[in-house]
Amino acid sequence: MYKLYNVKTWGSLAPHCVLEELGVPYQNIWMTGEQVRDPKFKEISPLGFVPVLGLPDGRPIVESAAIIAFLTDAHTDKKLAPAPGEADHAEYLSALAFMSVNLYQMISIFYAPGLLADTDAEKATVARRAAENANALFDMIETRLGKEGPFMLGDRFSAADIYLFMLSLWARPSEAAHLSRCPHIAKVSAAVRARPKLKAALDAHGVMELGGYGA
Numbered sequence: 001m002y003k004l005y006n007v008k009t010w011g012s013l014a015p016h017c018v019l020e021e022l023g024v025p026y027q028n029i030w031m032t033g034e035q036v037r038d039p040k041f042k043e044i045s046p047l048g049f050v051p052v053l054g055l056p057d058g059r060p061i062v063e064s065a066a067i068i069a070f071l072t073d074a075h076t077d078k079k080l081a082p083a084p085g086e087a088d089h090a091e092y093l094s095a096l097a098f099m100s101v102n103l104y105q106m107i108s109i110f111y112a113p114g115l116l117a118d119t120d121a122e123k124a125t126v127a128r129r130a131a132e133n134a135n136a137l138f139d140m141i142e143t144r145l146g147k148e149g150p151f152m153l154g155d156r157f158s159a160a161d162i163y164l165f166m167l168s169l170w171a172r173p174s175e176a177a178h179l180s181r182c183p184h185i186a187k188v189s190a191a192v193r194a195r196p197k198l199k200a201a202l203d204a205h206g207v208m209e210l211g212g213y214g215a
Contacts, residue, residue, distance in 0.1 A: 005032065005052040011104070016028070099164060106130045165188075189210075
């Protein structure tokens with residue numbers, strides 16, 4: 001059985017939803033921010049981040065996009081992603097990597113500008129530029145969805161759409177403003193919220209309704 005180390009509305013939200021959508025057995029371990037920052041947690045998560053997925057053999061794996069890719073590859077019968085070896089699978093991995101490496105990073109910098117700046121003025125500048133860069137990346141996804149959507153893989157709903165939904169919760173200046181500006185992404189978010197299997201998880205994270213994240 002898998003173990004998911006989970007903090008509400010943090011980066012573990014997407015893997016949590018993927019586990020629910022797959023319908024595979026797992027143990028959900030709710031944590032607080034304080035517990036995540038405990039030095040003991042770094043024994044399983046070197047950077048002290050969630051999510052962490054405990055594998056059935058006890059090994060932990062980290063990084064939300066990697067966890068999602070692993071889960072969908074391990075349970076291809078659930079058809080939440082194209083099968084490995086298919087051209088569409090390459091596109092799926094590319095979409096996850098693009099969002100994880102570029103967009104997630106900008107969002108993280110916005111929320112923690114002190115990683116790259118010292119003074120309050122510097123932090124404000126870094127946060128502003130990170131938000132601008134994140135919105136530019138969202139715009140790229142919006143354009144792609146307008147041309148090739150409605151989902152990240154065209155007509156096929158996949159875990160990549162769940163990942164995009166999670167990132168959209170954190171958009172600046174707010175989720176509502178972001179979805180108003182990006183109507184194609186808004187349709188993806190609405191589709192995720194409409195998935196019956198995800199209702200309990202989204203309710204637990206407080207994001208079933210627009211703006212539930214509080215940002």
